[in-house]
Amino acid sequence: xxxxxxxxxxxxxxxxxxxxxxxxxxxxxxxxxxxxxxxxxxxxxxxxxxxxxxxxxxxxxxxxxxxxxxxxxxxxxxxxxxxxxxxxxxxxxxxxxxxxxxxxxxxxxxxxxxxxxxxxxxxxxxxxxxxxxxxxxxxxxxxxxxxxxxxxxxxxxxxxxxxxxxxxxxxxxxxxxxxxxxxxxxxxxxxxxxxxxxxxxxxxxxxxxxxxxxxxxxxxxxxxxxxxxxxxxxxxxxxxxxxxxxxxxxxxxxxxxxxxxxxxxxxxxxxxxxxxxxxxxx
Numbered sequence: 001x002x003x004x005x006x007x008x009x010x011x012x013x014x015x016x017x018x019x020x021x022x023x024x025x026x027x028x029x030x031x032x033x034x035x036x037x038x039x040x041x042x043x044x045x046x047x048x049x050x051x052x053x054x055x056x057x058x059x060x061x062x063x064x065x066x067x068x069x070x071x072x073x074x075x076x077x078x079x080x081x082x083x084x085x086x087x088x089x090x091x092x093x094x095x096x097x098x099x100x101x102x103x104x105x106x107x108x109x110x111x112x113x114x115x116x117x118x119x120x121x122x123x124x125x126x127x128x129x130x131x132x133x134x135x136x137x138x139x140x141x142x143x144x145x146x147x148x149x150x151x152x153x154x155x156x157x158x159x160x161x162x163x164x165x166x167x168x169x170x171x172x173x174x175x176x177x178x179x180x181x182x183x184x185x186x187x188x189x190x191x192x193x194x195x196x197x198x199x200x201x202x203x204x205x206x207x208x209x210x211x212x213x214x215x216x217x218x219x220x221x222x223x224x225x226x227x228x229x230x231x232x233x234x235x236x237x238x239x240x241x242x243x244x245x246x247x248x249x250x251x252x253x254x255x256x257x258x259x260x261x262x263x264x265x266x267x268x269x270x271x272x273x274x275x276x277x278x279x280x281x282x
């Protein structure tokens with residue numbers, strides 16, 4: 001019974017990691033930017049959900065469409081920032097821009113909301129019992145939402161004209177430019193999409209999550225693990241890797257100690273880099 005419960009919890013958690021990983025793998029694969037602030041935007045989304053529920057009295061799920069628009073504008077601004085500053089000073093400059101954004105966002109959240117942990121108290125959509133485990137419907141909604149968005153992203157990338165352009169840029173930006181693809185626009189779009197996916201991920205999980213200003217850092221580490229296992233630019237791999245990491249995390253926490261939920265992604269990253277040192281070039 002314990003194994004079944006841990007498996008269910010792991011799949012639910014892994015579904016969220018998958019969506020976050022999809023956004024991160026897009027910005028790495030197409031945008032060619034290791035955006036260290038990616039996890040911080042998940043935290044912004046979580047606090048946006050908290051603000052919607054506790055301050056405005058609105059269900060965070062009703063704010064997803066406005067959230068997409070707001071995070072889209074933020075994402076385009078971040079893309080312009082990387083283009084304006086990051087690319088002028090090379091890859092190190094891009095890393096520093098992302099790190100600066102991470103610190104700025106974490107600090108801003110601490111100033112606005114305080115450093116104490118916060119939870120959403122006003123959203124209750126009921127629960128169901130599976131294998132003796134009580135699961136909030138909000139967690140199921142988040143998992144289903146994740147899989148739908150991931151499937152939609154995969155279809156878009158594989159079928160649409162814009163999706164094929166993004167794949168071409170991911171594989172060979174120089175060759176894509178020779179075929180008339182506007183590479184800088186595609187890279188800006190990748191950064192924007194990644195920020196949107198990170199933000200709405202945070203909004204979706206806000207009703208059942210405990211949030212602190214530094215919560216995004218743990219999501220960033222998990223996103224790195226998802227991309228390393230699933231492959232840079234591989235959305236299907238990100239979904240599978242996210243589910244796998246979620247299950248491994250859950251099993252480690254259940255059978256060993258909760259501290260392993262932090263260590264497992266780091267160990268996975270280390271193991272893959274040691275076993276496959278060329279993994280970053282995939």
